[in-house]
Amino acid sequence: GQGAELNAAKIKQLTGGDPVFAERKMRDPFSFTYWGVPVFSANDVPGAEDTSHGFLSRWEVIRFPVDLTDHIDPTIENRLAGDAEGVLVRSVQALRDLMDRGDFHRPEAVVIAKAEFTTAVDQVRGFIEDCTEPGGFTRRQELYNAYTRWANDNGHGELGSRKFYERVRDAGTGERKTGGVRGFVLNLSPGHLGAHGA
Numbered sequence: 001g002q003g004a005e006l007n008a009a010k011i012k013q014l015t016g017g018d019p020v021f022a023e024r025k026m027r028d029p030f031s032f033t034y035w036g037v038p039v040f041s042a043n044d045v046p047g048a049e050d051t052s053h054g055f056l057s058r059w060e061v062i063r064f065p066v067d068l069t070d071h072i073d074p075t076i077e078n079r080l081a082g083d084a085e086g087v088l089v090r091s092v093q094a095l096r097d098l099m100d101r102g103d104f105h106r107p108e109a110v111v112i113a114k115a116e117f118t119t120a121v122d123q124v125r126g127f128i129e130d131c132t133e134p135g136g137f138t139r140r141q142e143l144y145n146a147y148t149r150w151a152n153d154n155g156h157g158e159l160g161s162r163k164f165y166e167r168v169r170d171a172g173t174g175e176r177k178t179g180g181v182r183g184f185v186l187n188l189s190p191g192h193l194g195a196h197g198a
Helices: 008-015 076-082 084-101 108-121 123-131 140-153 161-170 190-196
Strands: 019-023 029-033 132-139 175-178 181-188
Touching: 076 084, 108 123, 123 132, 123 140, 123 161, 132 140, 140 161, 140 181
Parallel strands: none
Antiparallel strands: 019 029, 132 181, 175 181
């Protein structure tokens, strides 16, 4: 739902081979190494406090754009069960191919979905994409004020200015001083300026 946040620390722990601590009810806690692959399904992309390359690089994003609710096949479970061995054989071969390559094959649709996911997870990238154009110069405070208006209009909790400026830099936006005033190599888009009367 809106306002949900990914637990980046837990996801990094699960995908990084770090020890995971757990406990059985009324028993002593224990640690183990998680070796599975977490799979998530969602209608909306939640935000995340961590938007570093290290965190975002752990995600493979695949869109499922087809709505099957009107085409439910009541025989699908029986048909899949009848072909379970074939599915397993194909899955093992696909895993071997992946291990030989060392990386996933990413069709263009997956590359596009990952870029959209990255923007959706990082609200600052979303703001930059929605409300700015490359080039020019915008004072830091002016850019931050525009971002807070955008965040409030879109139901986001706003970041503090220091974290915002850090995320703008992380997005690859240049920073410079003009006349002793610090700012970013961005222009607020005309539509954004008009919408807020700035």
